Amino acid sequence: MQQKVPPTIEWSEADGGVVRMIDQTRLPGELVMLDCAEVECVAQAIERLSVRGAPAIGCAAALGMALAAWRSEARETEALKDGLRGARARLAATRPTAVNLFWALGEMDRAIEAHQGDPDSLRDALLARAQEIVQDDLQRCIAIGRNALELIPEGANILTHCNAGALATAGYGTALGVIRAAHGAGKGIHVWVDETRPLMQGARLTAWELCMEGIPATLITDNMAGYVMGQGRVDCVVVGSDRIAANGDVANKIGTYTVAVLAARHEVPFYVAVPLSTVDYDLASGDLIPIEERGREEVSMLAHRVSEPICPDVAIYNPAFDVTPHDLVTAIVTEAGVAREPYGDSLRRMRD
Secondary structure (H helix, E strand, O other), X not given: OEOOOXXXXXXXXXXXXXXXXXXXXXXXXXXXXXXXXXXXXXXXXXHOOOOOOHHHHHHHHHHXXXXXXXXXXXXXXXXXXXXXXXXXXXXXXXXXXXXXXXXXXXXXXHHHHXXXXXXXXXXXXXXXXXXXXXXXXXXXXXXXXXXXXXHOOOOOEEXXXXXXXXXXXXXXXXXXXXXXXXXXXXXXXEEEEEOOOOOOHHHHHHHHHHHHEOOOEEEEOHHHHHHHHHOOOOOEEEEOOOEEEOOOOEEEEOOHHHHHHHHHHOOOOEEXXXXXXXXXXOOOOHHHOOOOEOOOHHHHOOOOOOOOOOXXXXXXXXXXXXXXXXXXOOEXXXXXXXXXXXXXXXXHHHHO
């Protein structure tokens, strides 16, 4: 099954200007577009995972700032700038782990600080910068896929965890961008898709994307990954990341660390695909990465598919991410090339 899917997130001129995104909470059952006419709508969309994935969250934050400026009635530049501070604070408070959110807000801050003209030209400048961020993310993902081709053998069986595809970015994807590039190059690949509990992003989103594009894939439960590796049926693992520390420690969706340990045990290469905007050069190690904890209902309600919780009384711990130590990472693929140990040096050279 192959089908044209609309952009994950974009600016639309409809209704005086809105941020339009795929509501990912409705997938795979139905493809529904969400139009946000207020910054609060964008913030809530990030919090409830209507838009998710580190690069896509960054794009949402940038477009959210442009939306706040577009909808403001301020007639003086300084008044507009004052009003944007509240929008920034609201967007910054949505999710703590994905560094792309704060990177994108920083880019919008610089556009605001540099502007000396009238409020309408500031509105135009912010919208232009937000749209540049979206297009830049798309081009970065394409470059990541191209740079990873040397790592993917012919006929490879690739295991991926969570969703790092077009839905998690402005389009194309990071980990799935690598898979798309390999498929497009005729490498004859096959993908093992971890379901990724508790919210099933692998089963709901990654499997859906792969089916849409006709890329051969097989869905497995998370606790099958070790067995499949032990059978010799995985040639490499490719995942995305929400934040990478300066030393190469990788924060990604909960369960990634487990996959990395299993990959090391079975001598399977473990690759991480990210834009450089995901690297937090100010954090020395993964111990310093803030890990988001989400509500108990995500675990107790089986991804909201049943009406009653399966465990109404037991305590629940629900970290959304874990950290994979850099010594379990074979390589980090970025738009600037392939980084290897020591990551403190190779990642810094890419930035500089």
